[in-house]
Amino acid sequence: MKLLFIFCQLSLVSVFAASAFVKVRDVEEFVGQIRAATAPRIGNFSSSVAALVIAAEFLTVSMLLTAPLAGFGLAVLLLTVFTAHLARVIRSGIQVSCGCTGTRSNTPVSGIQIIRNVLLAAFAIVGCLLAGTTVVELQVSHLLLLGPAALFGLGVLHLQEMKELLVDGLIP
Template identity: 50%
Template sequence: MNLLLISCQLILTVVFLVSAIFKVRDIDTFAGRVRPALPSRVARHSYSVGVLVVFLEFATVVLLLFVPYVGFLESAVLLIAFTVHLVRVIRSGVQVPCGCAGSSEAPTSRVHVVRNLLLLVMAVTGSSLSALAVGHLQLNHLVLLGPATIIGLGILYLQELTDLLKGGILL
């Protein structure tokens, strides 16, 4: 149970941290990718929405590391909001890159929705387990950091990996 909790915690931490870093590197591009699916009265404030998203992702990282239960809950709320946004983009028919990891050029697709649902399962699992667990950074965290980073990046870039495998010999 403890390893599952730590795995969920570190995978989500990696996903939100990498995502926030890439978004903040080019906030204007990210804001432009958010704009098409926003309601018209909010779309003109897409830059502010982009800054808010980056702030919330960095806050989620801090919470996941220091107040895991709250971090998992915030992760779940953000993932639900992001998934609703992705579904709106897909339904609109507008071919716009997801922007989930900032600079990705992959068009928004159902793979992004599936990825977010997997992350949402981790957030719900983590919040359930963290309600039962007590403790801070331990040796287990350091041992699982490498695999959690690989898994988190794999999930974050699921669309790109899918495209890579389709073009190769594996799919």
């Protein structure tokens, strides 16, 4: 159980850290994606919403590493909010990239991002359940899980891009 806990923890750390860093790298693009997906309701507040999302993602990383139960809980909350937003965008018919990975993708929001968020939320829920029963002191040997956990987390984060590459790219 201890290894599953650490795998969940490190996977989610990689997801939220990567997501936040790429948004910071091109914050104006992220603000534009928020503006396009929420217009006219958010409009002038797009920059504030972007800053809040980025701060919440960095806070989640910090909490996952220092107070795991709170970090997993915050991850569940954020993933729920993000998923509700994605579902609203899909229902509205707006053709806009989700901005989840900070990329300049022209691919509109789809069910793939919802599947991704549900999978990540499941990992966060497992982490919450294990955090209450598992006492873990991070050891150097646990860092062996960092590579596989990061690959898994980043793979799930980029699920849409992997689908485009592996499925859409192979089928003309």
